[in-house]
């Protein structure tokens with residue numbers, strides 16, 4: 525049974541990455557729409573904007589190595605990153621809450637999770653992460669920040685009471701201007717340690733050991 529599930533995750537991921545090959549065109553179309561106004565998430569409603577396979581494998585390793593069980597993901601898109609997270613929590617007995625603003629993307633992600641046989645490990649919350657995660661009080665072992673970069677700081681601050689000594693915060697697109705502002709704010713807090721990866725495109729935040 526387990527082998528079947530794993531196979532179908534791999535197959536689903538391969539199909540999704542194949543489709544994501546056309547992201548560049550979709551992103552260009554999205555960017556063109558926002559020439560006369562600020563860019564909006566809906567401009568990229570058809571684009572995956574996903575993490576790389578290498579990042580996905582890294583996340584899987586991290587989850588297994590650190591026995592991570594409680595995961596929150598900001599920015600589901602079509603579910604590529606979530607499928608890697610699911611592969612990790614299949615080994616640790618964990619669960620994932622992921623949240624996506626665009627309803628059509630969230631619906632497609634849920635279809636992908638069902639197809640991959642991991643739907644029961646994933647709760648998808650549709651809407652603005654600041655609302656969908658507002659009442660989250662349970663401990664967070666891993667927070668994956670991969671949504672709108674301006675929200676990294678308010679979301680981090682909102683979820684901070686759920687962090688513990690071993691919480692890991694994985695910041696994607698850390699080299700973008702809005703992410704840099706977020707990281708500077710976090711770096712000022714003595715509680716956290718920041719470690720860049722992939723030439724600064726990712727930053728891993730951990731809680732300093734006392």
Ligand SMILES: C[S@@+](CC[C@H](N)C(=O)[O-])C[C@H]1O[C@@H](n2cnc3c(N)ncnc32)[C@H](O)[C@@H]1O
Pocket residue numbers: 565566572573574575598599600601602603604605606623624625626629651652653654670671672675
């Ligand atoms: C970079 S993509 C996520 C890619 C995904 N993590 C992956 O690797 O497959 C960012 C996603 O965040 C979503 N998003 C933007 N603002 C959001 C918000 N306020 N709340 C929830 N999701 C949001 C966007 O619609 C977009 O699908």
